[in-house]
Amino acid sequence: xxxxxxxxxxxxxxxxGAYVYPRLGDEVPEPATSIEPARHARVAVFGATGLVGEGVxxxxxxxxxxxxxxxxxxxxxxxxxxxxxxxRARLWLHTDYLDYAALAPMLADVxxxxxxxxxxxxxxxxxxxxxxxxxxxxxxxxxxxxxxxxQTPLSFHLVSGGGTSxxxxxxxxxxxxRAEQTLFQLAQGTGxxxxxHRPGGVLREGARARWYSAPLWVLKPIKRAIxxxxxxxxxxEVTARGPQVPSSTILENRDLLRYANGYRVRTGR
Numbered sequence: 001x002x003x004x005x006x007x008x009x010x011x012x013x014x015x016x017g018a019y020v021y022p023r024l025g026d027e028v029p030e031p032a033t034s035i036e037p038a039r040h041a042r043v044a045v046f047g048a049t050g051l052v053g054e055g056v057x058x059x060x061x062x063x064x065x066x067x068x069x070x071x072x073x074x075x076x077x078x079x080x081x082x083x084x085x086x087x088r089a090r091l092w093l094h095t096d097y098l099d100y101a102a103l104a105p106m107l108a109d110v111x112x113x114x115x116x117x118x119x120x121x122x123x124x125x126x127x128x129x130x131x132x133x134x135x136x137x138x139x140x141x142x143x144x145x146x147x148x149x150x151q152t153p154l155s156f157h158l159v160s161g162g163g164t165s166x167x168x169x170x171x172x173x174x175x176x177x178r179a180e181q182t183l184f185q186l187a188q189g190t191g192x193x194x195x196x197h198r199p200g201g202v203l204r205e206g207a208r209a210r211w212y213s214a215p216l217w218v219l220k221p222i223k224r225a226i227x228x229x230x231x232x233x234x235x236x237e238v239t240a241r242g243p244q245v246p247s248s249t250i251l252e253n254r255d256l257l258r259y260a261n262g263y264r265v266r267t268g269r
Contacts, residue, residue, distance in 0.1 A: 027223075027254070029262045032241050037065040039155065040239040044070040044110040046117040046140075049077055052159050052202055053116035055228020056235060060114070061088060062269055063236055070106045097136040100143040107147035112239045113140075114232070116159040121172045129172065134179045141186050141194075153242070155193040157235045158183060162200040162224075162253055184248040193247040195238055200253035201225030223254040230260040237263035 043060055047053035048071050060066045061083060069089045071080055076091065083089040092106055097117070100107060115137050121129050141156055148154060158180065163170075166177040180196045187194045201219045204210055205227045219225035226234075234256040238245045251259070263269070 026261045027258045028265055029237075029258045032244060032262075032266075034242070034244075035240050035266070036242050037240050038111075039153070039242055040112045040236055041065060041067045042070075042110050043068075043112045043114060043239075044072060044106060046072045046113070046115045047159070048080060048083075048116070049073055049075070050116060050118070051204070051208060052199070052228045052231055053114075054079060054208070055205070055230075056114050056116050056159075056232035057083060057089075058206075059229045059232025059236060061086060063267070066236075068109075070110055072103065072106070097132075098139050100140055103143075104147065107144050110144075111153070112155045112157070112235075113144070114157045114159075114235050115140075116231075118159065121170075126171050130175050130178075133172075133175050134182055137179060138182050138186065141183055141192070145186070145190060145192060150190040150192075153191045153193075155195065155239050156183065156187070157238065158194065158196045159231065160196045160198045160250075162198050164196075164198055180250065187247045193243065193245070193249075195245060195247070196250045197231060197234065197256055198250060198252050199226050199231055199256060202231075203227045205229065220257075223257055226253055226256050226260065231256060233263040233269075234259035237266070 045057045048057040060069045071089050072092045072094050074095055080091055084091050092103055119132055160176045164173050164176040168174050183194045201216050201224055203216055203225050237259045
């Protein structure tokens with residue numbers, strides 16, 4: 001029964017891909033007034049062992065303009081070791097995300113941070129969820145600004161989620177909204193841009209692809225889902241556009257697709 005349902009949903013996806021997607025088209029953002037790839041020459045990725053973070057890391061490693069990727073993780077994985085082996089990634093094993101003193105050399109080096117660190121509300125208590133999603137990034141941004149100087153042009157890109165709202169019924173949605181607002185406030189009056197990325201459905205790709213998740217691809221033609229590498233491409237494009245995408249900007253799934261397409265058109269990747 002489940003397999004027949006999957007086949008039926010895949011058929012719907014094919015129909016949508018054939019008829020709906022061409023009509024919607026590949027949307028792209030307004031042309032950039034300037035592009036500054038140097039803004040993402042030295043970046044850090046948090047949460048690279050997760051579904052989204054792995055895709056973001058892959059996107060940064062594919063961009064020849066990215067000179068070094070500092071990867072902050074709790075543990076080694078074969079994928080992270082492979083990234084380090086390219087010579088363009090440095091792995092920092094770190095466990096205390098309320099204290100960043102041990103990462104001082106990294107704090108002094110990076111100009112853009114892609115924060116995909118997080119967990120499901122099913123895995124932790126409400127208090128732990130709040131610490132991971134609000135306190136961890138807030139402590140990092142505070143330490144980063146102290147290390148680089150408040151007026152240095154930097155950018156911090158938070159992976160939030162579709163449905164995030166301060167008035168939501170779900171605890172996770174309220175806390176992600178609180179994380180956004182906390183980071184926006186920390187950036188006020190500084191050279192730091194904080195941009196929140198709110199993907200809808202996150203599509204499995206590459207080695208993480210599973211047959212049972214294939215029906216979710218029906219969401220992409222209607223702009224409700226995106227691949228992890230697409231999120232990474234959108235982050236790179238937003239970073240390179242500098243203040244053309246100002247601080248406190250919230251990008252919903254459709255916006256992420258637009259910027260990912262803009263990056264692909266501009267770079268050919």
